[in-house]
Every structure is written in structure tokens, then in C-alpha cells.
Amino acid sequence: MSGDSIIKLNTASIYQRNKLVLENVDLDIGSGEFVYLIGKTGSGKSSLLQILYADLELKAGEGQVCGFDLNTVKRHDIPFLRRKLGIVFQNFQLLEDRNVEENFKFVLKATGWKDKNEINQRILEVLEQVEMIDKLKVMPHRLSGGEQQRIAIARSLLNHPEVILADEPTGNLDPETSNGIMKLLLKICESGKTVIMATHNYNIIHKFPGKIIKCENGLVINSANKLN
Amino acid sequence: MPSKEDTYYKNRINSSYITSVISITLVLFTLGMLGLIVLQANSLSNYIKENIGFEIIIKPGVKEADILYLQKTLDLEPFVKTTEYITKEEASERLTSMLGEEFTGFLGEEENPLLPSIDIRFNADWANNDSLAVIEEAIITNENVKEVYYQKSLVHIINKNVRRISLILLGFSLLLLFIAMALINNTIRLSVYSKRFTIRSMKLIGATERFIRRPFVLKGVLQGVISAVITMLLISIIITVLKSNIPELAVLIGPEMIIYLFAFILLLGIFFAGVSTYFAVNKYLRMRTERLYG
Numbered sequence: 001m002s003g004d005s006i007i008k009l010n011t012a013s014i015y016q017r018n019k020l021v022l023e024n025v026d027l028d029i030g031s032g033e034f035v036y037l038i039g040k041t042g043s044g045k046s047s048l049l050q051i052l053y054a055d056l057e058l059k060a061g062e063g064q065v066c067g068f069d070l071n072t073v074k075r076h077d078i079p080f081l082r083r084k085l086g087i088v089f090q091n092f093q094l095l096e097d098r099n100v101e102e103n104f105k106f107v108l109k110a111t112g113w114k115d116k117n118e119i120n121q122r123i124l125e126v127l128e129q130v131e132m133i134d135k136l137k138v139m140p141h142r143l144s145g146g147e148q149q150r151i152a153i154a155r156s157l158l159n160h161p162e163v164i165l166a167d168e169p170t171g172n173l174d175p176e177t178s179n180g181i182m183k184l185l186l187k188i189c190e191s192g193k194t195v196i197m198a199t200h201n202y203n204i205i206h207k208f209p210g211k212i213i214k215c216e217n218g219l220v221i222n223s224a225n226k227l228n
Numbered sequence: 229m230p231s232k233e234d235t236y237y238k239n240r241i242n243s244s245y246i247t248s249v250i251s252i253t254l255v256l257f258t259l260g261m262l263g264l265i266v267l268q269a270n271s272l273s274n275y276i277k278e279n280i281g282f283e284i285i286i287k288p289g290v291k292e293a294d295i296l297y298l299q300k301t302l303d304l305e306p307f308v309k310t311t312e313y314i315t316k317e318e319a320s321e322r323l324t325s326m327l328g329e330e331f332t333g334f335l336g337e338e339e340n341p342l343l344p345s346i347d348i349r350f351n352a353d354w355a356n357n358d359s360l361a362v363i364e365e366a367i368i369t370n371e372n373v374k375e376v377y378y379q380k381s382l383v384h385i386i387n388k389n390v391r392r393i394s395l396i397l398l399g400f401s402l403l404l405l406f407i408a409m410a411l412i413n414n415t416i417r418l419s420v421y422s423k424r425f426t427i428r429s430m431k432l433i434g435a436t437e438r439f440i441r442r443p444f445v446l447k448g449v450l451q452g453v454i455s456a457v458i459t460m461l462l463i464s465i466i467i468t469v470l471k472s473n474i475p476e477l478a479v480l481i482g483p484e485m486i487i488y489l490f491a492f493i494l495l496l497g498i499f500f501a502g503v504s505t506y507f508a509v510n511k512y513l514r515m516r517t518e519r520l521y522g
Contacts, residue, residue, distance in 0.1 A: 016518065053432065055517055076436070083434035093429040099234075110435030139234045159434065 006031045006194050012061030014047050021047045025220045034189040036205050037198040039215030045198040049165050054078045066162050083111050086156025086164040090171035092148040094140040101136045107158050126154040146177035166197040182208045244419045251415040252455035255408045260463045260493045262404055266397050271480040273390040277355035278309050282378040284346040290372045299346050307354035312347040316340050356387050412500040420508035424520050427512045441509045448505025449498050456497035460490050
């Protein structure tokens, strides 16, 4: 069930440097939706996600994400937009020089958490959510790919984000581990969060159906619940 | 407790930190040695200037009390470093010792023909022909003074050479300072470059630029401090060895000079490392994602 609109793009054109990647993008995603973003490599999936977390400037059209206007958002406000989003990458992007707990503490301190007890409490909560409670003191390089991705998802949940943006989160994982990650993302979605996941793994979409948005030939095609 | 392997892994990730410290230390050491040479050259030039001879010949028959009064008056002047009153007898003894025989007999005179004098040594800032001419003019008006004697051409040559050497050293110092700045900047930039994806991850989790920058800059400043301390230790060793082998250097390398030099090295280390880190981090904070891979 989708709720109020949380992400909205109107006739947006997305550029990488000066190259037009996607044009006339209309998007309306409500809270609690699970949305797949599909398309070939280079079709613009990651660029679309980059626009949503303000890593790319919206040069044409209009856009709103979690109440932030992408056309007018200032550079110093971008961190506050990102605190409403949880971002998950194919290559996890955990801080390699510190253990899981320190990774999480960094995120919480960076986003304004001060109380030590609250910080410790929140870390345990998210680790429990992803069933990784025993990995608190483990360095990222000691974790398997699936475990690192679970930790990355847990990290994205730390600030109670409204939206999870996952860019090929199963791209580096075997099918069994991918299923585990998908179940986790669906569980997160069921808790009321919006999940937007870029992927080109159609098996996963068959197994875990959701709304589909397709990037093709510089256009975005909304193909609700259908995979063509 | 982190395992040995974890500690090794962390250290390996942070190995660029040690490399940076070594590089910054080498640059600061080179600058420190140049600083030492510049300060020594300055001390040496002051030492030479402050030993330029300036003699006030007193008229015959002037009472010793008047000469001592004149000496005291001179001692109070800002341009005077030291004065020495040389009586007729002392002047005679000195000349005899210089000539190696009694000169009064040689001249065919019974009485000592030499006059008492006051020998002045000036502060370095005043030891130039212009100042000395003004001083000479003022002193010569004193009724007890017969004449003033100093080697104008020598003063001119000393000042000319000191100026020339100072200019060369200044040019060389500026050049080296620029090279040092470029080298430290490059070292720090390479070190921050290796963390560019960490900076990106930090950005994406919603950290503000200031929050991301702060630990990097603090670490950069710490690198500067550690490098400066190592440099100071190395230069201290060199100064000790130099002083034990060339005791005359003790006059030129005073404790005050060493404090100035060390303060300079410390400030330079902190400033260069801190500022370079600040700008290097800013560069990656503002860099577009696709350029991070290029």
C-alpha cells in the first residue's frame, strides 16, 4: 500500500556532466512502496538515484524528496536531506578502518546524536533488525559479502530514514545471500519505509514482486507490477 | 580487544600516515637547516658589525674624571654596545707589545706621546656609515675630544657584503619555502586522495562538510606537530655535535636563537600540514562522484 507522495519528479532531465542521460522523467513514489529501478548498464538507474540523494544537480524539471526541493536545495542542506534517506551500495562502502560499532557510531555522531546510551541502544536495535547482533566488534574485512551488505543496510537504518535507496545491493552476492538481503529489504518496507532498489537481476523481481520503473533509451517508463 | 590481525589491518590502512610524517619531517628538516644557516649568518654579521673599531681620541691634559664621565655618557646611548677607556699607559703597553720593543726610545722621546682614548663597539643596527657619520659629528663637538677614528671603507665593505649575502639567503629561503609548501601539499593530497571514497561514504550518510573535515585537519595538524618534533630532535643532535667539534659556534648559536628556530619549525609544520589538509579534503568534498574514479 502506498501512502503520501514522498518522492516526486516532474519533467525532470538528468545530466551526467553535460550529457543528457534521462529526460522528461515523471515519478511519484509514495511512502511504504517497494520500487524496482531496472534497465541495462548505463541506462541511467544510478544517475536517477544520484538525483534523488542530491549527488547530481537537477538542471531541468522539478523534484521533491522527503520535503526537500531538489531545485532549490543548498549545498549545506544536502546532508540534512541525506539523513532522511538510507543509501545502500553494491560495494557496501563501509569505513574499512573501523569495526561495525565504530562505523555506526561515526554515522550517529555525524548526524547529531550526542547521548552515549541512546547511541549504543540504537546500534543494537539496527543490528538486531538485520540479525547481525554478534558482529558488533568485527572489522568489515572479516565479514562475508552478505554480512557486509546487511551491516550496510543496518547503517542506512540508523537515522530512521523515510526512504531506502539501494543501488544494486545484491550485485556482488550469490543467489542465496541475495534472497536473504531481499527478504530484509521487504521487511524494512513492511515497517513503513519506502524502498527504491536499482537492479538488473530479473530473477529477484520475479521472486519478490514490486512496482517497476524502467530506464530505457533515455526515458523512464513506469510499468506498475509488470515486467516486460 | 581488537585482534593482532585487525590492528595490523588498521595500521596497513593508516600506513600513508607514517609516510606523510616522514616526508613532512624531511622537508621541515631541510627548512630547519636553512633556518639555522640564516640565523647563524645573521649572528655572524652582527658579530662582525659589533666589532668594528671606533676610537675617540681625547685631547691631552683632560682630567681622568672627565674622560670617565664621557665614557659613562656614551654607555647610556642606545647605539653603544660596549665602551673601553684606554689610558695613555695602556695604549703605550699595547703598542709596545705590538711592536715588540719600547717605542719611546725609538722615537727619541722620553715622554709617552700617545693620548688616552675611548674605544666604542656599536650595536649592529648602528654599525653603518650613515649612522656612524652622525655619531661622529655629535661626538666631535665635545670639548674634550680631539678626534674620532674609524675605517669608513671597512664599514662600507662589511655592510655591502652582509647585504649581498642576506639577499642571496633570503632568495634561497623563499625558494625553499615555496618548494617545502609544494612538497608538503603534495604529500598531504596523496594521503587524502587515498581516503576519497571514505570521504564520499561520509557525505552520503549525511555528515556535514565541517564534521568530515575536522578529523582530517586535526590529523594533519598532528602530523605537522610530530614531524616538527622529530625535526627539532634531529637539529638538536646536529647543533650538539657541531658545538662539541667547533666550540666557537657556541657564540653564534645561542639558546634564544634555537628557541626561535624551533618555534618557526613548529608553526611551519602545523600551518603547512593543517592548511594543505583543509584544502585537500575540501577538494574531495566538492568533487563529483564520477571524477573520484578518474
